[in-house]
Amino acid sequence: MIKFPRNFLWGAETSSYQVEGNNSNSDWWQWEKDTGKENSGNACRHYELYSQDFDLAKSLNHNAHRFSIEWSRIEPEEGKFSQEGLKHYIEVILALKARNIEPMVTLHHFTNPIWFSKSEGWENRKSVARFLRYCEFVTSALAKYVRYWITINEPTIYISHGYILGVWPPQARSLLKAKAVEDNMVLAHIQAYRLIHKIYKRSDIPEPSVSIAQNVMAFVPCTRDLKNRFAAYLRDKWYNFGFLDKLMRHKAMDFIGINYYSRQLVEAPNWGLSSLAMGVCKNDHHLVKKNSLGWDIYPEGLYELLLKLKKYAFPVIITENGICTLDDDLRWEYLYAHLKNIHLAMEKGVVVEGYLYWSLIDNFEWDKGFAPRFGLIDIDYNTYQRTVRESARRFGRVCKTGVLE
Numbered sequence: 001m002i003k004f005p006r007n008f009l010w011g012a013e014t015s016s017y018q019v020e021g022n023n024s025n026s027d028w029w030q031w032e033k034d035t036g037k038e039n040s041g042n043a044c045r046h047y048e049l050y051s052q053d054f055d056l057a058k059s060l061n062h063n064a065h066r067f068s069i070e071w072s073r074i075e076p077e078e079g080k081f082s083q084e085g086l087k088h089y090i091e092v093i094l095a096l097k098a099r100n101i102e103p104m105v106t107l108h109h110f111t112n113p114i115w116f117s118k119s120e121g122w123e124n125r126k127s128v129a130r131f132l133r134y135c136e137f138v139t140s141a142l143a144k145y146v147r148y149w150i151t152i153n154e155p156t157i158y159i160s161h162g163y164i165l166g167v168w169p170p171q172a173r174s175l176l177k178a179k180a181v182e183d184n185m186v187l188a189h190i191q192a193y194r195l196i197h198k199i200y201k202r203s204d205i206p207e208p209s210v211s212i213a214q215n216v217m218a219f220v221p222c223t224r225d226l227k228n229r230f231a232a233y234l235r236d237k238w239y240n241f242g243f244l245d246k247l248m249r250h251k252a253m254d255f256i257g258i259n260y261y262s263r264q265l266v267e268a269p270n271w272g273l274s275s276l277a278m279g280v281c282k283n284d285h286h287l288v289k290k291n292s293l294g295w296d297i298y299p300e301g302l303y304e305l306l307l308k309l310k311k312y313a314f315p316v317i318i319t320e321n322g323i324c325t326l327d328d329d330l331r332w333e334y335l336y337a338h339l340k341n342i343h344l345a346m347e348k349g350v351v352v353e354g355y356l357y358w359s360l361i362d363n364f365e366w367d368k369g370f371a372p373r374f375g376l377i378d379i380d381y382n383t384y385q386r387t388v389r390e391s392a393r394r395f396g397r398v399c400k401t402g403v404l405e
């Protein structure tokens with residue numbers, strides 16, 4: 001029998017831009033308009049329907065829920081903070097607490113206010129002070145309700161997609177800019193971490209638990225060729241652990257939040273930097289099942305990564321893991337296999353304190369639009385009707401009993 005600890009955090013998550021709808025002060029909204037990309041529009045209308053969604057989470061026995069605050073609703077114009085925007089998120093948190101669901105709040109999940117991006121976004125050194133001012137406003141008001149904070153969601157994805165691959169706003173392709181953004185995000189996290197702790201201390205509130213949500217991938221060499229093995233080693237070091245190493249050195253983490261989805265089959269055709277950093281096998285060697293976006297399903301990768309995290313000697317929370325698919329049996333297979341691998345790692349001494357599935361409801365998957373279905377709950381985008389999937393019920397039984405059958 002596979003049994004998880006009693007006080008394990010079980011639940012799912014969303015992010016503001018992907019579910020709320022009509023975030024018209026956000027830079028992603030502007031980008032959709034400028035590029036003619038699929039519009040997020042009403043998204044899931046979660047901004048109005050959140051109570052309904054939390055009722056469903058409760059009925060599925062979730063005891064934790066991660067969501068994000070849309071910075072552009074809090075500070076639609078530089079320095080002008082919206083009490084109304086804040087009030088909404090207080091209501092959201094109270095709605096979770098009324099259902100005995102522990103909130104985990106993300107302060108930055110890929111999107112920025114338009115004014116922020118117009119003044120060079122995260123490339124600008126001032127971004128750090130700007131982010132801190134927003135954090136101060138939000139966290140001082142929410143401290144009394146919230147214990148778990150994620151400052152920044154997946155900085156490495158934000159940087160690689162926005163500043164190296166150039167597929168997300170601001171569509172830059174510049175290592176120099178990427179480096180500036182990384183430096184600013186590292187500093188922003190460290191300072192936000194200290195600020196949040198200071199606010200709790202000052203208000204005599206028991207210590208918070210603060211982290212980032214780090215996207216990690218299983219980098220698997222396609223063949224035993226030295227180039228491939230070296231490339232996989234480098235990617236692990238840079239991509240998976242670069243950010244974490246820096247934050248650990250500054251003692252700016254209370255737990256490790258990781259988002260895990262898939263593996264990358266590493267094939268470096270030559271010793272050049274971009275081949276080592278980005279070369280992938282295109283021949284579908286070592287075929288495995290895939291999600292509807294073509295990402296490999298590779299649960300053992302999560303086990304291997306969790307063991308690697310042991311070196312930090314910090315508790316881990318799986319802040320995201322999930323699959324987009326129209327085959328709900330495959331969703332359950334995915335969930336089951338990943339939970340099993342987490343448990344295996346726990347048996348090997350890794351301290352895992354929670355598992356949050358991405359996502360509670362189907363939602364707007366960034367540049368991929370509404371087609372990918374990641375939700376435990378199906379959304380009908382014509383009627384906004386919610387329908388609980390069978391995999392969600394099965395996961396709900398695990399949440400209730402802590403037992404994976």
Ligand code: FCB
Nearest residue numbers: 015153154157215358365
């Ligand atoms: C992660 C993001 C999340 C969602 C999932 C599928 O990288 O944090 O917003 O898009 O992928």
